[in-house]
Amino acid sequence: MIVKNLDQIIGTDADVDSDGWNSRRFILKSDGMGYSVNDTIIKEGANLEMEYRNHLETVYCIEGEGEIEDLGTGEIHPIRAGTLYALNKHDKHILRANRGTHMRMVCVFNPPLTGREKHDATGAYPVLD
Template sequence: MIVKHLDQLIGTPADVDTEQWASRRFILASDKLGYSVTDTLIKEGAELEMEYRNHIETVYCFEGEGEIEDLATGTVHPIRPGTLYALNLHDRHILRANKGSHMRMVCVFNPPLTGAEVHDETGAYAAPEAMLATAG
């Protein structure tokens, strides 16, 4: 059984904090569950263009408000507590947190994150094989 609390992650390598977002990585590839789980904070006013070409991501918002724009269609979906979205087609998108509000979300990735990922210039994480090769 794996049991963790957010307090155990803050300030460790599992707590990746950037100018626009912070990702607290609870479950990683090393846990051998076949997926990863993060508690992610999209900071107030952040606007992130991303495309997870090597991962499928499902996101559940439980705090704050913003929106996600599907760049293939131009459709903008509001995000608020209780909203779930899945990037099932490696969808290129823009995620925005409203000014005056951050968004806090639970994110599930498949294949699982190793824990060392950061977004590249296209907004993607490297393929898991590439991450494991650089870690070894």
């Protein structure tokens, strides 16, 4: 059984910070679950263009407000606590947190992350062993 608390992750190597987001990585490839789980903060005013070419991702918003823009269709979907979206086609998108708020997201990746990935120039995570 794996049991972790956010307090055990903050400030460790599993706490990955960047200009637009902070990802606290709970379940990693090394845990052998076949997926990874992150508690991610999308920082206030962030405007993040991403395209996970190597991963599928499901995201559940538990705090804050923003939007996701599907760059393939031009559709914009509002995000608030209780909203889930799944990037089931490696969808190229822009994720935006509204001014005055951040968004807190629970993110599940397949294949699982190893823990230290950062977005490359295309907005994707590389597949690391």
